[in-house]
Amino acid sequence: MGEGRSREAQTPPVDVVAGVIRDKAGRILLARRTEGRDLAGLWEFPGGKREPGESPEAALARELHEELGIDIDCGAPLIAVPQRYPHKRLRLDVRMVGAWRGTVKGLDGQALAWAPPHTLASYQMPPADIPVVAALLQPDRYLVTPAPDGSDAAWLESLERALDAGIRRVQLRAPHCASARWTQLVEAAVDACRRHGAEVLVNGDIALAQALRIGVHLRAAQLMQLDVRPLAEGMRVGASCHTLDELRRAESLGCDFAVVGPVADTLTHPDATPLGWTGFAALREEVALPMYAIGGMGAQDIDVARAHGAQGIAAIRGLWPT
Numbered sequence: 001m002g003e004g005r006s007r008e009a010q011t012p013p014v015d016v017v018a019g020v021i022r023d024k025a026g027r028i029l030l031a032r033r034t035e036g037r038d039l040a041g042l043w044e045f046p047g048g049k050r051e052p053g054e055s056p057e058a059a060l061a062r063e064l065h066e067e068l069g070i071d072i073d074c075g076a077p078l079i080a081v082p083q084r085y086p087h088k089r090l091r092l093d094v095r096m097v098g099a100w101r102g103t104v105k106g107l108d109g110q111a112l113a114w115a116p117p118h119t120l121a122s123y124q125m126p127p128a129d130i131p132v133v134a135a136l137l138q139p140d141r142y143l144v145t146p147a148p149d150g151s152d153a154a155w156l157e158s159l160e161r162a163l164d165a166g167i168r169r170v171q172l173r174a175p176h177c178a179s180a181r182w183t184q185l186v187e188a189a190v191d192a193c194r195r196h197g198a199e200v201l202v203n204g205d206i207a208l209a210q211a212l213r214i215g216v217h218l219r220a221a222q223l224m225q226l227d228v229r230p231l232a233e234g235m236r237v238g239a240s241c242h243t244l245d246e247l248r249r250a251e252s253l254g255c256d257f258a259v260v261g262p263v264a265d266t267l268t269h270p271d272a273t274p275l276g277w278t279g280f281a282a283l284r285e286e287v288a289l290p291m292y293a294i295g296g297m298g299a300q301d302i303d304v305a306r307a308h309g310a311q312g313i314a315a316i317r318g319l320w321p322t
């Protein structure tokens, strides 16, 4: 890290607040940034800079009144994304908009689009918006399975209970499990996940992922040895990352998301120094990937994770029914 960079790291981020506005059909409003401003031509969630002393809620209401001519009730926080751009740092605080009144108009001459949620990824957006779109569309909990230490039936029963409890993204992982037994168990688990409409990735085994047409979750060392995305587009690729180099590789390979940690102390890696939320956010702002926080996490940590730009949390113990 050069001297210029470390000085820049100390400039405080610009506080931006933006809103997710939906119509009765569930479509989401996007605005196109006008010519002559930074990031011109890209689509964004309407909003703007917070003024000194202004609350995020008041700033969002003011911006949407000025830019769109509507009056809003500010709803729940969705995600707050720290992001570094070449000439500034940003914290993009995105709120769900509850009720709103008036007729939406592009008062700054900006183009507007009502996007059905599944089309959001087809709009060109600034880097900070990639985690925002993922927060709208993808699961906030990522279950990593523990090794089956008892019977296979008991392990499958726990998986089933996790799926019943609403888990919709699962990584099948069993570091010390013999391979024939594991392959059989993976097949049964994939079946259970499909029945529940949950997405499933297998840890490390690219060939098995291809054979079963499921996703793959890359280990950090494996990630660094790859030069191309190991599965076709449409098949999920996740990656475990601990450093900025690994995150940059995950981003350049076109991984769908990364898992980053340990954020807190964890029994899985007792010797690792936790990143803390500040360390997590510092990595977060350098890449435009959806990132799950892992290490001592449970469902109760999702809100704080989202406030630091995470997609949500990943966990073994914290999400596995006992």
Ligand SMILES: Nc1nc2c([nH]c(=O)n2[C@H]2C[C@H](O)[C@@H](COP(=O)(O)OP(=O)(O)OP(=O)(O)O)O2)c(=O)[nH]1
Pocket: 016, 017, 018, 037, 038, 039, 043, 044, 045, 046, 047, 048, 049, 063, 090, 092, 126, 127, 128, 129
């Ligand atoms: N509103 C909004 N801004 C975003 C998004 N994503 C993203 O990177 N940004 C960046 C672009 C800008 O650098 C910054 C927002 O500043 P802005 O220039 O739009 O602020 P503003 O509406 O107050 O307008 P201005 O009068 O200061 O030009 O945040 C997004 O989804 N919505």
Ligand SMILES: [Mg+2]
Pocket: 046, 047, 048, 049, 063, 067
């Ligand atoms: Mg604006």
